[in-house]
Amino acid sequence: MEKILTTLLIFSLFTGFLAFLLTLAKKTIGNYGIMKVTINEETEIEMEGGDTLLSGLTEEKIFIPSACGGKGSCGYCKVTVESGGGEILPTEFGYVTPEERELGVRLSCQLKVKEPIAISIPEELFNVKEFHPTVTAITDLTPNIKHLIFTFPQGEEISFKAGQYVQLRAPKYPGNHEEVFRAYSIASSPTEHNKLELIIGLVPDGICSTYVHKHLSVGDEVAMTGPYGDFYYQESTREILMVAAGTGMAPILSILHQLKAMNSERRAIFYFGARHEEDLFFLERMKEFESDLISFEFIPSLSKPHRETDWKGQLGRVTTCLQRDLMDPCEREAYLCGSPRMIDSIVEVLIEKGIPEEFIYYDKFS
Amino acid sequence: MIVNPFVVFFAAIFTNNMIFSNFLGMCSFIAVSSDIKTSIGLGQAVTFVLAITAPINYLLYHYVLVPFGLEYLRYIVFIVSIAAFVQLVEMIVERSFPALYQSLGIFLPLITVNCAILGVSLFMTIRNYNLITSTLYGLGSGLGWMLAIVALAGIKKRMKMSAVPEGLQGPGITLIITGIMALAFIGFSGIVQIS
Numbered sequence: 001m002e003k004i005l006t007t008l009l010i011f012s013l014f015t016g017f018l019a020f021l022l023t024l025a026k027k028t029i030g031n032y033g034i035m036k037v038t039i040n041e042e043t044e045i046e047m048e049g050g051d052t053l054l055s056g057l058t059e060e061k062i063f064i065p066s067a068c069g070g071k072g073s074c075g076y077c078k079v080t081v082e083s084g085g086g087e088i089l090p091t092e093f094g095y096v097t098p099e100e101r102e103l104g105v106r107l108s109c110q111l112k113v114k115e116p117i118a119i120s121i122p123e124e125l126f127n128v129k130e131f132h133p134t135v136t137a138i139t140d141l142t143p144n145i146k147h148l149i150f151t152f153p154q155g156e157e158i159s160f161k162a163g164q165y166v167q168l169r170a171p172k173y174p175g176n177h178e179e180v181f182r183a184y185s186i187a188s189s190p191t192e193h194n195k196l197e198l199i200i201g202l203v204p205d206g207i208c209s210t211y212v213h214k215h216l217s218v219g220d221e222v223a224m225t226g227p228y229g230d231f232y233y234q235e236s237t238r239e240i241l242m243v244a245a246g247t248g249m250a251p252i253l254s255i256l257h258q259l260k261a262m263n264s265e266r267r268a269i270f271y272f273g274a275r276h277e278e279d280l281f282f283l284e285r286m287k288e289f290e291s292d293l294i295s296f297e298f299i300p301s302l303s304k305p306h307r308e309t310d311w312k313g314q315l316g317r318v319t320t321c322l323q324r325d326l327m328d329p330c331e332r333e334a335y336l337c338g339s340p341r342m343i344d345s346i347v348e349v350l351i352e353k354g355i356p357e358e359f360i361y362y363d364k365f366s
Numbered sequence: 367m368i369v370n371p372f373v374v375f376f377a378a379i380f381t382n383n384m385i386f387s388n389f390l391g392m393c394s395f396i397a398v399s400s401d402i403k404t405s406i407g408l409g410q411a412v413t414f415v416l417a418i419t420a421p422i423n424y425l426l427y428h429y430v431l432v433p434f435g436l437e438y439l440r441y442i443v444f445i446v447s448i449a450a451f452v453q454l455v456e457m458i459v460e461r462s463f464p465a466l467y468q469s470l471g472i473f474l475p476l477i478t479v480n481c482a483i484l485g486v487s488l489f490m491t492i493r494n495y496n497l498i499t500s501t502l503y504g505l506g507s508g509l510g511w512m513l514a515i516v517a518l519a520g521i522k523k524r525m526k527m528s529a530v531p532e533g534l535q536g537p538g539i540t541l542i543i544t545g546i547m548a549l550a551f552i553g554f555s556g557i558v559q560i561s
Contacts, residue, residue, distance in 0.1 A: 006435075007436055010430065010431075010434055010439075011443070014446070022450060022453055022454065025454055025457050026457070029457045030457050030460075086464065086468075087468055090407075
């Protein structure tokens, strides 16, 4: 009995002492005071020294894109450090290219603020807010792609440019132990501020897409931040060429809504690539756009149509269609959305067809 | 029996190497040995922590646990003290030696759970080393561990181009290499020896 008591006493004293020591150390050695962060040379915020830059910015409601939640595994939360911040850390090497390193690009989730620091971030990020909309509809577009409509609560409004994206939060659920954010392009019209549509494909073992496909149902509240992205509709008089595959249709839909809202007379062609018939969706909606817009044309193309069906549309990969169709010299600008591989091959074709590189806008879905 | 501290120091590096004679600290040995630079970083961090925790645990054992007759608590006490002191050391290094923190930074918290660290603390109590011997034993074991992981990283680099049978790729071939390296290290055993 006595031995048990001595054990307990000594052990509690010992751990208590260590805890005291560590708390003391955190208060003295780990205390860097309040640090000033200067953003884009004009805004100044204050944050707890020793914390990561990302958490300091999030506290001030400045949302830097981050998919992993600050673990240093997605490489999205890049900021450019003008002064302060110290040397780049080994944990950042994998995500920051040598060219970016020259410019002072750092991962804000790894950078601990221990001295006054000046950073620059894209101006748009100041508009990024956190939203808590409710799911009002989920429909299956294909066996692997769902269409979701979210409605914002009273007082929350989103304004974005056609083509931008939001980050949807996947909470912890059975089989997933971490909270992550994933980027999805907005498919709805930028004129609607209290409603938002997303098109989400199921990725094998994807944390967020599994959450959406298997666990999310109508009436659930979700958390998202946005809008983000420098891929969006540009005003000009050039002919619009849009190319997408699968869920890449989302930002294109938003751009079409924008054109419709403006009663635009710009000539626009949308090539949509798919493998089989069942991978096609929103054909009705595209018909509506074709009748609503004065000069819009939707061209779906199948690379492997089933033999038993009588597919009358285009055949082959989208790049083949582009090779064939873009014969006439014409001022064009292109909006591309799809896998990095697909975009790389399309960009090659477009440059070859005489579209200047600065007029080719794309969003790589990876 | 009184052992010469320097004999213990060299024995810990060569003949009684933590990895090759005790197979302790294997997980990071296998996982972090793909790049020479990183393995040097991890090796430095392990050496650093071993040299600090060995004397601390020595004092804890002989001045706290033994007087109260609580030797059986040493496992848990050693682990807790290692974890706490690694944290403390990390904070101090981060504040005062930014350059060192730069190179060790991410590895320091990792080695809290390296079993070679606990192994050293346990061996030194079992073998009844005194304070100086224990400290040198800690330092030597760390250097030995570093020698082993850097050597493995060097071998792995040369093996990148060789055709390893599919079933052996990764940890499989690494364990075989480790075994052969351990055999090679037996060659040192004539020089010095500790129990």
